[in-house]
Amino acid sequence: MVDVAKNGFKRVWFITGASRGLGALMAKAALADGNAVVAAGRNVTAIAERLGESPALLPVALDVTDEAQAQAAVKAAVEKFGRIDVLINNAGFGLLGAVEESTDADVRRMYDTNVFGLLNVTRAVLPVMRAQRAGHVINMSSIGGYRAGAGFGPYSSTKFAVEGLTESLRAELKPLGIHATVVEPGYFRTDFLDASSLMVAKEVIADYDETSGNVRRRAASMNHSQPGDPEKLAQAVVKLVDAPTPPLRLPLGTDTLKAIAEKNAYVTEETETWKALSASTDFSA
Structure with a gap:
């Protein structure tokens, strides 16, 4: 095993979905901050091309849907750097369409990556962190993980699970x-709304045109003009x-701050409106 302290690495990060998008940017920011990074992804060549060669980098x-691969990746990380201090479960993709x-x-394919894949990697890393009695598990959720809306029901359900x-x-x-x-990002200017990260339901039901259909159109027009700066997100994760x-x-x-405030206000109002009925279900004293 490598002695991390002697090699001067601040921490050892393990990042899934690191070949592109937010995963690659977080890996780059972590390396610049003096950390070692285990950059995990399906395309190792793309990771190496994106991040370059460094003694602090292990592609x-x-x-993530393959539990044996998760175990093997963690073993390689420990053999290379001796420990894992930060796990970022970033791998995932979206599905745009009404529930019906x-x-x-x-939906099952999305759950396999967004939920069961996250569990595979987390279960593989936690024995290392438990032995260290130290570590930080960071799970990437979404604005849709706090409040759901038309067009993103199945996707939001995966993030609610996270x-x-x-x-x-x-x-x-x-x-x-x-x-x-x-971590609950809002809309950041990445390729998340591209076909590489977002499936769009093939079936279109006319009855949902004003709800989910409208969201489909807005997503297409918003692509690559989202308000969030992904490089600032990467720096925020370092902090x-x-x-x-x-x-x-x-x-x-x-946008996430606004969505949280609006949902909290709605829940408070609705809870107050139905409080008498809610309280009436206890056994009588």
């Missing part, structure tokens, strides 16, 4: 000295990792 092949328009096959898993992880890992955070007491949730982008 590893990883399809979304096929079983497409939010719930992260809340549980935080409670389970805190006594072991390990942090857990869910998150450096924080001595990181939060459970980190919303990124003014």
Whole structure:
């Protein structure tokens, strides 16, 4: 094993989906900050081309849906750097379409990556962090992980799952000295709305034209003009990792902040409206 301290690395990051988009930018920012990075993705050549060669970089092949590959990637990381301090579960993709328009096959494929793939990698990394009694698990969610809307129901459901898993992880890992955070980006100017990252349901049902159909049109017009700066997001994640007491949730982008405030206000109002009925279901004293 390599002694990380002697080699001068600040921390060792393990990032999934690191060949492009936010994953590649976070890897680049982590390297610039003096960290070692295990950059995992299906296309190792693309990772090497994007990030270059460095003694602080280990590109590893990883399809997160393959549990054996996740175990092998973690083993390679520990053999190279001796530890894993930060796990960023970034691999994932979206599905745009009404719930009824979304096929079983497409939804299951998305869950395999966004949820079950995240679990595969997390289960592979946690024994390392538990042995260290230190680490930080960062799960990439979305503005859609806090509030869902027309056109993104199945996708949001995967991110709602990520939010719930992260809340549980935080409670389970805190006594072991390990942090857990869910990051909730809004719309950032990446390729997420391209076909490489976003499936669009093939079936179009006319009854949903004003809801999900409208979202399809807006997504196409918004592509590559989103308000968020992805390089600033990468720098924000570096600051998150450096924080001595990181939060459970980190919303990124003014659009996410607005969505959270609006949903919180709605939940408060609706809860108050139905409070009497809600309270009436307890056993009588």
